Amino acid sequence: MPTRLLLALAALLLLPPAAWGAEVASRTLDNGMEVFVRPDHRAPVVTSMVWYRVGGIDEHLGKTGISHVLEHMMFKGTKKVGPGQFAEIIARNGGRNNAFTGQDYTAYFEKLASDRLDVALRLEADRMVNLRLKPKQFRKEVQVVMEERRMRVSDDPRSLAHETLRSVAFDAHPYGYPVIGFKPDLDRLKVGDLKRWYRHHYSPRNARLVVAGDVEPARVFRLAAKYFGDLPPGPKPPQVNPEPVPAPRGARAVDLEADARVPYLAMAYHVPNLPAADQQWEPYALRLVAGLLDEGRSSRLPTRLVRGSGVAASAGTYFSPESRAPELFYLEGTPAPGHDLDGLQQALLGQVAELRDKPVSADELRRVKRQIAASEVFQRDSVFYQAMQIGQLETIGYGHEYLDTYLERIRAVTPEQIQQVARKYLTPQRRTLVRLHPEPQQGAAGAGEGGQ
Amino acid sequence: MSANLPSRLLAPLLALPLLLAGCAAGPGAEPPAAKDDHSAAYEVPIQTWRLDNGARVLYVHRPELPMMSLQAVFDAGSARDPEGKYGLSALAARLLDQGAGDLSADELARRVDSLGLKFGAGNGRDQLSVQVTSLTEGDTTAKAWELLTTALTQPRFSERSLKRERSRLLTAIRRDREDPQAVAVKAFYRQVYGDHPYAHPSEGVPAGLKAVARDDLKRFAKRYFVGNNATVAVVGAMDRDAVDRLLERTLGRLPAGKAPPALPRVAPLDGPKEVFIHKDVTQSHVLMGQPGTTRDAEDYFPLLVGNYSLGGGGFASRLMSVVREQHGLSYSVFSTFAPLARRGPFVAGLQTGHDKLPQALSLMRREVKRFVAKGPTPDEVDAAQRYLTGSFPLKLESNQDLKDQLTTIGFYHLGTDYLDRYLQRVREVDAAEIGRAMRERLDPARMVTVIVGAERPEGFGSGGNPPER
Numbered sequence: 001m002p003t004r005l006l007l008a009l010a011a012l013l014l015l016p017p018a019a020w021g022a023e024v025a026s027r028t029l030d031n032g033m034e035v036f037v038r039p040d041h042r043a044p045v046v047t048s049m050v051w052y053r054v055g056g057i058d059e060h061l062g063k064t065g066i067s068h069v070l071e072h073m074m075f076k077g078t079k080k081v082g083p084g085q086f087a088e089i090i091a092r093n094g095g096r097n098n099a100f101t102g103q104d105y106t107a108y109f110e111k112l113a114s115d116r117l118d119v120a121l122r123l124e125a126d127r128m129v130n131l132r133l134k135p136k137q138f139r140k141e142v143q144v145v146m147e148e149r150r151m152r153v154s155d156d157p158r159s160l161a162h163e164t165l166r167s168v169a170f171d172a173h174p175y176g177y178p179v180i181g182f183k184p185d186l187d188r189l190k191v192g193d194l195k196r197w198y199r200h201h202y203s204p205r206n207a208r209l210v211v212a213g214d215v216e217p218a219r220v221f222r223l224a225a226k227y228f229g230d231l232p233p234g235p236k237p238p239q240v241n242p243e244p245v246p247a248p249r250g251a252r253a254v255d256l257e258a259d260a261r262v263p264y265l266a267m268a269y270h271v272p273n274l275p276a277a278d279q280q281w282e283p284y285a286l287r288l289v290a291g292l293l294d295e296g297r298s299s300r301l302p303t304r305l306v307r308g309s310g311v312a313a314s315a316g317t318y319f320s321p322e323s324r325a326p327e328l329f330y331l332e333g334t335p336a337p338g339h340d341l342d343g344l345q346q347a348l349l350g351q352v353a354e355l356r357d358k359p360v361s362a363d364e365l366r367r368v369k370r371q372i373a374a375s376e377v378f379q380r381d382s383v384f385y386q387a388m389q390i391g392q393l394e395t396i397g398y399g400h401e402y403l404d405t406y407l408e409r410i411r412a413v414t415p416e417q418i419q420q421v422a423r424k425y426l427t428p429q430r431r432t433l434v435r436l437h438p439e440p441q442q443g444a445a446g447a448g449e450g451g452q
Numbered sequence: 453m454s455a456n457l458p459s460r461l462l463a464p465l466l467a468l469p470l471l472l473a474g475c476a477a478g479p480g481a482e483p484p485a486a487k488d489d490h491s492a493a494y495e496v497p498i499q500t501w502r503l504d505n506g507a508r509v510l511y512v513h514r515p516e517l518p519m520m521s522l523q524a525v526f527d528a529g530s531a532r533d534p535e536g537k538y539g540l541s542a543l544a545a546r547l548l549d550q551g552a553g554d555l556s557a558d559e560l561a562r563r564v565d566s567l568g569l570k571f572g573a574g575n576g577r578d579q580l581s582v583q584v585t586s587l588t589e590g591d592t593t594a595k596a597w598e599l600l601t602t603a604l605t606q607p608r609f610s611e612r613s614l615k616r617e618r619s620r621l622l623t624a625i626r627r628d629r630e631d632p633q634a635v636a637v638k639a640f641y642r643q644v645y646g647d648h649p650y651a652h653p654s655e656g657v658p659a660g661l662k663a664v665a666r667d668d669l670k671r672f673a674k675r676y677f678v679g680n681n682a683t684v685a686v687v688g689a690m691d692r693d694a695v696d697r698l699l700e701r702t703l704g705r706l707p708a709g710k711a712p713p714a715l716p717r718v719a720p721l722d723g724p725k726e727v728f729i730h731k732d733v734t735q736s737h738v739l740m741g742q743p744g745t746t747r748d749a750e751d752y753f754p755l756l757v758g759n760y761s762l763g764g765g766g767f768a769s770r771l772m773s774v775v776r777e778q779h780g781l782s783y784s785v786f787s788t789f790a791p792l793a794r795r796g797p798f799v800a801g802l803q804t805g806h807d808k809l810p811q812a813l814s815l816m817r818r819e820v821k822r823f824v825a826k827g828p829t830p831d832e833v834d835a836a837q838r839y840l841t842g843s844f845p846l847k848l849e850s851n852q853d854l855k856d857q858l859t860t861i862g863f864y865h866l867g868t869d870y871l872d873r874y875l876q877r878v879r880e881v882d883a884a885e886i887g888r889a890m891r892e893r894l895d896p897a898r899m900v901t902v903i904v905g906a907e908r909p910e911g912f913g914s915g916g917n918p919p920e921r
Contacts, residue, residue, distance in 0.1 A: 042516050043849045044494050075767070084777060087767040092835055094842010111846050140780035148783035150735040151803050157630055259732050262627040296565035297549065298558070307557055310616060313623040334627070337619050367566050374568030377519055378585055381850045 024390060024400050025217035027224075031233040033204035035224045036390050036400060038212040040383050046114040046213035047384050049107055050124045051391040053237065054201035056103040056179040057324055061172075065181015066189060066197050068101040069138075069145055073194060074108065075099075076137045078130035083137060086123055093119050101179055104324045105395045111384070114214040118223055121209075125227035128202055129234075138191040149180050157258035158266075161436045164254055165266050169328060169432035171246045203234020208394050212387035245270065245326045248430040260438040262313075263341050267348065267433040268328035271319070271425045274398060276326045283321035284409045285421040286329060290319040291368040292360060292418070293331070293351060298367065300351055301333075311339045311347045324396045329426070341435045355422035359415040372410055494845045498858065498868045499692055503699055505679025505708040510858040510868070511686045511695055514851050518588045520688035521855045522597065524604070524703060525863050527793075528580040528676035530656065531649040531715050539621065539656020540664050541575045544607075544672050546617045548573040548582060551608035552599070560599070569596050573603075576654050578793045579863060580676070583855075588689045597702040604677045605705060609669040618661050625658060632904040633803070635729060636737045643725050643900040644743060644797055648718050678709025685858035687851045718743045718795040721898045726913035729904045736809045736905030737801070738816070744798035744893055747791040747864040751889040753877040755789050755798075758886035760836035761828040762820070763787025763800055768835060770819050775802055781812040787820070793864065798894060806907045813901075813909065821896040827887025840878045844871075 025037045055067050077083040090097045095112035097120075110120035153159045163178050170176030181189075209228065211220045248270045274283050293300050294317040305312040315333035331352070335344040379385050390400045499511045507524075530541045549564070549571055550557040564571045569592075570585040582604065586596035628634040638653050645651035652660070684703055686695055721742055745755055756764075763771035763786045775785040787800035800820055804812040828836070848854050848871075861870045903912065 040516075042514060042851075043845050045845045045849050084767055084773070088835075091765065091768050091839045092842075094839055094844070094846075096843060096846065111843075113842060113845060116842075140777075143780035144776055144783055147735065147781070147804060150805065151783055155632055155733040155735055259630065260627075261629045262623055297561035298565040303558060303561065306620075307616065313620045334623060337623060367562070370568045371565055374570075374587055377517060377587060378570060380517055381519070381521075381852055383849055 025221075026400075027217075027221050029204065029225060029229050031204040031229065031231055033224075033228050033231075033233075034208040034394065035221060035228075036208065036210045036394065037215060037217040037220045038210075038383075038386050038390060039215060039217065040212060040386065041214050042383075044114050044214045045111060045383070046117050046211060046215050047109060047111050047387045048117060048120045048124070049109040049210045049387050049391050050128070051105055051107045051208050051210065051395045052201055053105060053206050053395050054197075055101060055105045056177055057174045058201070058238075059174055059177060061177070062185055063189065063193060064177040064185045065145070065179070066185075066193060067106050067201075068179055068181065069142060069186070069189060070194050070197050071099050071101045071106050071108075072141045072145060073133060073138060074127055074131060076134070076141070077132055078126050079132065080126055080130065081123065086127065089119065089123060095120065103175060103179060105392065107391055107395075109384075109387070117211065117215060117220070118227075121223050121227040124209075125231060128204070128207065128228070129231050131198055131202070133191050133195050133198065135191045138194065142186055142189060145180070146183070146186060149183065149186070152180065153178065157260035157436055158264055160258055161256055161264060161266055161434045164256055165268055165432055165434045166328070168252050168254055168434070169268055169270065173245050173325070175245065175325060175327070200235065200238055203237075204228055204231050205233045205235075206237040208391065210387045210391040210394070212383050212390070251428040251431045251433070253433045254435070256434055256436050257439050258436060260436055262334055263438060264332070264334055264436040265341050265344055265348070265433070266330060266332040266436075267345075267431055268330045269426050270326065270430040271329045271421075272326045273323045274321055274402075281409065281413060281417055282421050282425075285413045285417040286319055286425065287321055287372075288365070288368060288410065288413050289355060289418055289422060289426070290317045290329065291372060292355070292364065293317045295368050295371050304351070305333065305344075305347050306336075309347065310336055311343050312336055315344075315348065322392060322396060322398060322402075328432075341437070345433070345435070352422065352426045355426065356419065358419075360418050362415065365413075365415060365418070369411055369413075373407055376407060494848070496848055496854065496871055498861070498871070500862075500868050501696065503679060503684075503704040505682075505704055505706050507679040507682040507684050507699075507703055507706065508862050509684045509686065509696075509699060510862045511692060512854055512858065513689075513691060514687050514854070515689045517851065518689055519585060519851070520588055520593045520596075520686070520690055521583070521585045521851050522600070522688075523581055523583040523685045523855055523859050524600070525579045525581045525683045525685070525859050526676050526681050527578065527712055527863075528672070528681070529576050529578040530652065530654040531577050531793075532672075532676065532712065533649065533652070533656065533660065534668075536660060537663050537668060538652040538660030539618075540660070540668055540672055541580055542621060542655045543614065543617060543661065543664055544669055545573040545575040545580050545582075546621065547609055547613055547669065548603045548607060550613040550617065551610055552603040553606040553608075555602075556608075557610075557613055560603075563599060567592055567595055569599075571596075571599070577650050577796075581859070593688075593690065594698055594702075597698055601702040601705055604673070604703075607669070607673050609666050609673075611666060614664075614666055614669070618664070621655060621661055622658055625655060632731055632733045632735070632737045635731060636739045636801075636902050636904045639727055639729055639902045639904070640739045640741065640799065640900060641797070643727055643902065644721070644741060645718065648794075649715060650718070650792065650794070650796075675709070676712070677706060679704075679706045680709050681711045682706060683859060683862035685855045685862060687855045687858065715794050721895075721900065724898050725900045727900070727902045728908045728913040729902070730906065730908070731904050732906055733904070734805065734906075735803045736806055736903055736907075737803045738809070738813055738901065738903050739799055739801040740816070740820070740899045740901040741797050741799035742894055742899055743795040744789040745791050746793065746795055747860070748866060749791070751893065752789075752791060753874075754881045754886045754889035755893065757833060757836045757840060757878055757881050758823075758828055758890055759787055759789055759798075760839065761832040762823045765836065765839065768839065770823065771800065771802075771816060774815055774819055775812055779811070779815065781808050781815070785812075785816070806905060809903070809905065809907075810909050813903075813912075817896070820894075820899075824890045824894045824896050827883050827890060830883055833881070833883050833886065837878055837881075841875055844875060 097110040099108040301315040313336040318330040573582040782802040785802040790796040
């Protein structure tokens with residue numbers, strides 16, 4: 001193997017990957033806007049993203065979904081750029097663009113040949129401060145969002161189950177509101193609401209630019225200063241101080257009936273994110289708990305529940321330690337034919353209990369750590385993902401430096417720590433559970449879809 | 453960093469961000485971007501050769517990351533399912549990582565995970581594919597390719613695994629009936645393809661899955677997992693000589709065998725068909741279309757450029773502009789050619805509330821009809837060409853992207869100069885050529901239209917629906 005590769009490997013796998021942090025260049029413009037650059041020269045293309053620290057977590061009942069509707073309206077034009085022209089200009093330059101809204105952020109991106117980066121930055125700077133919000137376009141776009149909601153949630157029983165799960169688990173905390181908004185809130189939304197939302201949250205001070213791909217940092221900083229540097233800094237970003245996540249007070253369970261063909265179960269435990277953890281290692285240990293259960297086909301859920309006892313047709317976990325407020329640790333599954341939700345629930349809870357009661361073997365833990373380390377390399381294959389990581393970490397306040405020590409901290413987790421987080425956090429008091437029961441089918445409804 | 457890889461089930465449901473649109477980007481009438489496109493400056497040297505057993509290798513050296521991506525593709529998709537055993541290809545793919553040689557399913561899983569591999573198999577209508585991604589550290593890649601070869605040459609297909617994977621597939625199929633879009637897609641293929649092997653879904657049908665026995669799987673593997681039926685795409689840090697040597701030692705051990713005969717031709721539709729499927733949903737899902745073109749056809753290019761303006765270019769397209777932007781009727785509205793070895797479908801679709809369905813349907817039909825009759829304007833062609841040539845390097849960005857391109861080039865025999873030819877052909881088509889190709893392939897008077905929804909629109913599908921097969 002060539003020496004160069006060995007060195008790269010050492011940097012990625014054996015040593016704490018300090019080199020990763022060094023690969024992100026950053027600068028703050030005079031108006032407070034932060035700029036991050038991650039060079040990757042494999043192909044002559046570039047991904048640029050503008051991240052705003054505003055999302056579902058900043059919303060209030062009565063105005064849920066407002067961040068996402070505003071994201072849609074960001075394509076409706078400014079004084080200089082007509083409605084719909086944003087996408088048109090990017091496309092004519094051979095680029096793609098889109099945007100996304102989450103609980104913690106709203107982000108806009110363009111992918112272009114690297115010598116067209118200026119086109120994206122010019123347009124993003126323009127709509128950061130010059131957006132025109134017109135009532136007529138707004139009314140039409142809200143209709144589009146309603147259709148989006150129907151497609152994503154109303155007609156998808158499992159999405160409904162997850163909306164219910166979060167709503168019950170988080171009580172009045174905004175993490176319990178769907179990012180797409182409650183329908184009555186969308187019905188009542190006014191263009192004036194959007195104008196206020198835009199004024200408060202869209203400004204250089206509340207935004208960060210991330211550029212990844214075939215670029216040199218100096219050029220990006222120059223272009224960023226040219227297009228964003230003269231924008232007024234905007235108001236001080238509102239000190240978002242959402243209510244603390246409600247203290248869990250006992251197990252909750254919901255039985256949901258919907259037009260489902262297959263029963264389904266999802267449960268979630270309140271767990272800390274990084275800032276809320278009592279010990280810094282706790283979120284990393286929880287990440288490994290998720291890995292032990294569901295990383296690769298040799299992990300516990302596929303081995304024991306799918307291939308072993310056969311109680312589940314599928315089973316999985318989801319946990320991310322990266323969020324603005326403490327989030328949930330999920331387990332979910334579909335019972336195999338001949339098994340029911342009770343059996344699956346007992347099996348999943350049994351796996352949780354075992355994590356509390358029995359220390360994991362060194363060998364099993366090593367296998368999961370190895371997989372996580374390998375995925376970190378594989379994920380670097382995507383330039384988009386690299387930009388996404390940096391943007392997200394900066395926006396939620398972790399900083400991209402989080403990546404520098406990530407694998408080191410994962411490697412440091414011990415079997416005892418796994419057991420400790422399982423005992424402390426994966427408890428009935430912190431649990432919310434939703435069971436989705438298929439409604440009895442009327443004979444006629446299935447006509448024509450019987451397959452072949 | 454970040455989450456454990458969410459299970460395929462969970463990922464789309466969680467608090468993952470909402471996208472503005474299913475597909476991105478679009479032009480219209482504005483600003484004069486420089487006409488030069490720099491895509492031409494980006495050359496990707498593809499190296500090809502054959503292994504002794506006939507397997508075609510396509511390889512690109514990408515030394516920057518210490519990893520290797522390999523994908524082996526066989527002409528063994530669901531179109532090769534025998535009559536009465538629809539689902540054989542899907543089961544073969546799903547069972548490939550469920551035990552191999554002297555390794556049980558659990559042992560194989562542990563081996564794969566201990567090496568930190570990404571290992572997977574799947575099938576479509578044309579292809580059955582297996583892929584493995586590995587670090588180049590030590591002999592990890594050699595072990596990875598060895599495991600893959602064992603899986604292909606000595607699959608276990610144990611009764612126990614067969615029973616389990618069949619039952620999981622049946623559950624997945626039942627669950628698909630919750631999803632109005634999935635219901636519509638299945639009905640659409642059934643109507644467009646009739647007796648052709650593309651008619652049934654790539655995951656099979658319940659009766660077919662139940663009929664598959666262990667011997668069927670063994671015969672299927674023996675027949676199709678052979679060198680002369682294999683395309684192998686490789687991208688990564690190992691140099692060509694090392695790749696060649698390792699491939700000969702691993703996938704080179706597949707028996708030479710024979711490629712299967714070509715699939716039957718797709719018959720044209722003999723008239724319009726309207727199919728309504730009742731489902732208790734808040735939105736109606738509409739799909740309309742016909743057999744389109746093949747992946748290696750020359751008219752692939754005029755159709756690609758033309759469809760960008762009709763419904764492939766997101767906000768740049770007429771469908772999006774009329775249905776979503778002018779009337780706010782649907783979140784997603786699109787048209788696409790999905791070319792296959794034989795004529796893959798042309799399909800246009802949208803979703804909308806029941807009260808808006810008649811309007812949305814008639815707008816979509818009008819736009820398709822008009823476009824087929826008159827073709828695009830020169831300005832639309834120009835916008836499409838700018839986008840398709842300019843965005844070309846984006847298709848080759850990651851090693852994974854590149855590997856997917858190599859697979860397509862190899863499997864459909866597009867030639868190693870395909871990447872150059874792509875740019876040249878996209879640039880040279882004009883409105884007249886697009887109009888001709890559209891009219892040759894599409895006949896708006898003979899479209900299949902499928903609607904899944906809670907209310908049948910007045911007059912729709914009442915005139916003698918063809919009986920369901």
